Amino acid sequence: MNYASAASLHAAVPAEVNVEGAAVTLYAAAEPAALDVLVPAEREVAQRLGGGARAEFLRGRAVLKACLGALGLSTDTSMLNMPHRNLSLTHAAGVAVAAFTAANNVIGVGVDYEPHGPVAGRLARFFLTDRELTSHIDEQQHGDQLLRLWTVKEALFKATPENEKFTVRDYECHDVWNWQGGASLLPRPNVLLRYVTMAVMGGYLSVAVAVASPHKPS
Numbered sequence: 001m002n003y004a005s006a007a008s009l010h011a012a013v014p015a016e017v018n019v020e021g022a023a024v025t026l027y028a029a030a031e032p033a034a035l036d037v038l039v040p041a042e043r044e045v046a047q048r049l050g051g052g053a054r055a056e057f058l059r060g061r062a063v064l065k066a067c068l069g070a071l072g073l074s075t076d077t078s079m080l081n082m083p084h085r086n087l088s089l090t091h092a093a094g095v096a097v098a099a100f101t102a103a104n105n106v107i108g109v110g111v112d113y114e115p116h117g118p119v120a121g122r123l124a125r126f127f128l129t130d131r132e133l134t135s136h137i138d139e140q141q142h143g144d145q146l147l148r149l150w151t152v153k154e155a156l157f158k159a160t161p162e163n164e165k166f167t168v169r170d171y172e173c174h175d176v177w178n179w180q181g182g183a184s185l186l187p188r189p190n191v192l193l194r195y196v197t198m199a200v201m202g203g204y205l206s207v208a209v210a211v212a213s214p215h216k217p218s
């Protein structure tokens with residue numbers, strides 16, 4: 001199988017990123033996995049999906065299998081549940097990226113990629129907190145920053161264990177202008193989050209980790 005086949009993809013997505021002390025390995029692929037490398041449960045999902053969604057799913061399988069294979073683990077992804085402590089996946093605009101970390105104190109990893117596209121200012125209130133909204137972000141000047149922040153929020157969400165209880169608006173970046181830094185999960189102050197954003201492939205790729213708090217929750 002041809003993982004991360006395009007040379008431009010290799011050049012664009014770094015093989016590893018340091019998320020404020022946690023090493024995260026990235027795998028990117030433009031080419032969908034072939035149906036014949038899938039286990040039956042994966043093939044069933046692929047066959048249920050229509051054209052575009054199927055190709056996205058198969059690109060996701062390609063990077064997850066590349067990642068798991070490189071680690072010497074089973075490449076059957078049908079048993080994986082997201083969110084996952086060590087692994088995360090994003091696929092958009094014909095590209096899939098998997099993120100893996102084995103960093104000791106990490107309790108979750110998240111990755112999100114969005115290609116360039118306008119984010120309407122009126123949508124900001126759905127994913128930015130009141131404090132973030134007062135950081136002088138406005139659509140005309142900062143439409144692009146909103147897309148970047150959207151990928152940050154999605155990566156933070158994906159990095160959070162048991163995230164079904166939360167929405168992207170529960171996360172607050174300590175400094176919305178920073179391309180890397182800390183963030184809080186407002187309803188769970190004991191969860192520490194870190195993120196890094198890169199401008200790649202004409203869009204933004206954010207990688208986040210949730211870190212075990214050194215203190216017991218009060």
Ligand SMILES: CC(C)(COP(=O)(O)OP(=O)(O)OC[C@H]1O[C@@H](n2cnc3c(N)ncnc32)[C@H](O)[C@@H]1OP(=O)(O)O)[C@@H](O)C(=O)NCCC(=O)NCCS
Nearest residue numbers: 057060082083089090091092112113126157158163167168
């Ligand atoms: C689940 C979610 C994170 C997926 O993100 P997305 O940008 O739509 O899609 P991506 O391609 O980046 O990621 C898809 C992958 O995320 C993974 N994923 C799915 N649910 C997940 C979860 N709860 N946590 C972590 N990862 C998850 C899956 O591996 C999925 O790929 P697959 O279905 O092929 O296996 C997103 O749809 C979501 O629910 N975000 C929170 C929404 C929210 O807070 N809304 C409220 C106000 S706007």
